[in-house]
Amino acid sequence: MRLTAPFAVLALAASTVLATVPSAYAAPAAPAPAAAPATDGATPPMPSGRTDYRTLADYQSDMDRLAERHPNLVKKVTLPHRTTEGRPVTGIEVTRDAHRADGKPVLMITGMHHGNEWASGEVTMEFAFDLLKNHGRDKTITRLLDRVRVLFVPVVNVDGFVLNTRRTATNTDMNRNYGFGWSPSEPFPGTGPWSEPESRNVRDAISSRQVTTFLTMHTCLANILYPPLQLKAGLPQDIDAFRAFAGALGNQNGYYHTTSAEDYETAGEAIDWSYYATRGLGVTVEVCTNPPTGLPRTWQTLVPEQYWGIDAVRGKGNRGAFLVALRQAADRAQHSVITGEAPKGAVLTVTKGFDMWTNPIPQSDGTSRPVSFAQRLTSTMRSDGGRFTWHVNPSIRPEPPYQADGVHGDRAGRFLRESWTLTCARPDGKVLQTVKVTVDRGESKRVNLNQCRKLWHRH
Template identity: 80%
Template sequence: MRASSALSKSRHAAVALCTGLALTTGVLAAPAQAAQPAQPAAPATSPEAAQTPALPSGRTQYRTLADYQSDMAALAGRRPDLVKQVTLPHRTSEGRAVTGVEITDDVQQQDGKPVLLITGMHHGNEWASGEVTMEFGHDLVANHGRDKRITRLLDQVRVLLVPIVNVDGFVRNTRRTATNVDMNRNYGFGWSPNEPFPGSAPWSEPETRNVRDTISSRQVTTYLTMHTCLSNMLYPPLQLKAGLPQDIDAFRSFADAMGTQNGYYHTTSAEDYETAGEVIDWSYYATRGLGVTVEVCTTPMGLPRTFESLVPDQYWGVGPNAGKGNRGAFLVAMEQAADRAAHSTITGHAPKGAVLTISKDFDMWTNPVPQPDGTSRPVSFPNRLTSTMRADERGGHFVWDVNPSVRPIPPYQADGVHGNRTGFLQESWTLTCARPDGKVLQTLKLKVDRGKSVEANLHECRKLFHR
């Protein structure tokens, strides 16, 4: 959660509001990690709520951690052709696994589809953010083959849902991690020790590294990080001194399209209030994929925050947005992820069964950080983006949906902050073509911009593959 500009520009006021979410929803008990969480004490609170359809899962109360795990396992068990469980690479500080589901046609294939990533509960007490994420998984599985739009999009896009990225915080019913860090102030790009609970260093928390490694190992062309409770949507920059991102028009257009569905307004994160070290800033400047913070909340804002007003009402929409809501916004995000004018493609012919890998390495920087010698300077950290697909189509032709190799020049640099950048780094992907045993047969450098396509000439790989 973040503070709205109408409340305050102060980050401390925002944190107080966010920390108090469990109190403002005080009629609700914390999701116990037993079989059943407490029921909301209040019924639906608006005339529109009475007409809100049941959730795709049929649930009427908040999930426990066991409920989330059971739901994900059940979806994968019911449709193994469509759903695959995934475990993120790092366990939490208290040793818990962080899990999600991938949903797409032929989900077991290493195809070249673009990825829509949706994560819930960067802040562990923002329960509705995980609920709407999980409900979308149920919705996609139930309507694949029945709803033409969903069926088409699942043929084009791989959807990755991680309902709880801060599992320890969820279990403890607290905003922060078990190490008392706000993981959405711990991302390395622009990280600052002056933020509340930022961690001991950039990327100090396994939960933060989980999201970084997930995005870095997939072509996430679109990313939604779900929060509560302000009914708005936010995109870079995080700080006014950074200036607007190079793709600001694309951010505004995307958020505007989602806003026609959920009824939320959109603005830059800095215009809401200034922070540092959030995921949307790093993900954009590292990958150029569009990342947006979505704050799920009651509409209008003054309604009591119950399960009904925060989850079914906001999933399906109420009032003028009835029948749309965040479900409609998620479908817009799938369309955005699939839109090749909004990312890039690599095409070519490769031997059937060849393993294609693209990678890119570069450094990024924090905000200036105080040093032991009394000076203050940015700290650098390495980034490695890499992802893989298999050329399994008959005839060897492939189309790989990727983020552009051409990356926006970031405002945070080795010598400080330089705002209002307009240019791009003319970087290239390094593509390798290998046999399944890992033997690399050919390496290429490919530069590709947003909305463009580049052809990979893999003649050498085709010549050597069966030798």
């Protein structure tokens, strides 16, 4: 649920109306995902075999167990910041050869920005079980895990989950704390942009990887949301791609899709920052019974039935939506590719840095103006020798609505022609060559690293 208690009644009414809006979902471009197991009409058991909600200890032991069982397919991850109450925030990366610093595109799936939205963590964790169970058995899943790295962080707001509250231990709504477009007039936004370790964790996880596709799971509206968060911010430049992607997700889980602003207006959410920082497509998925009102909300109706799908989407559900996201992440037409030849063992890094802005914030001198923060994207891969293929987000960035002089709504077709700075370095960090790469969505660029290859063999 994206709402605070005082607005709950209003939201219930709004979502009842919106749920009846027909939507012409775009058909998914790729072949149908691997079918759910046949169970003669009954909802199948969850991939993990669980029959109730997890505790925090359950999440941790499940991730540990998967890493032990599948050492080549699972890499354990701890995000850089402990929570306010000192807890670690952990996840797993799932892919073939998980411990290699390869150049695969990354799909990130997070649960529980809101600590009381339990089903959002459950479906996230179950999809990890599902992939690992089917790798090597199911052709589609095996092929996709050969091409995509999936980062699962089922509980990003750990303190909130332990306290069973929407907000963090500082009483902040972490999904109003992202710095881009941050506004103090939102309910519980934190003391400033990025004031919370929990939002900084998601920022740093995305900023240090090539997250080309991002799903942030919530409950409980049965919809799919993408930028903008505010009507005055205007539509994102990649609105057609957002609609096609969200439509393909909706074909699976049966949820309608719309801009977050048209659902209701907010500021400082994960999806808005991630798109305007990286151009990777990020959407909020509100897992719920469909329609979201009138049906009981139990583990059975929110977890297995929404995971596997019932009625019109039986055999699809959010599992099908996750598989669509996996295919979206694998599709090179949806991101960018850098190729070249580098010496075996060379460390390749791409970086770019720029400033981003909040909404106008009232200042002590009585004026109101946006505040900037520095944004840096840095990710690394290691060359196996010979030709490398690196799946990255485009270097060309959408011009953001939140700028130094306020909010700009009409930016259709406006992009900033930025470049990645790519370095080829020895493992000790000595940079042998630096090149600029300008690459757009769907493009592939080859870089010439002859200088790095020549210097590599000199001592």
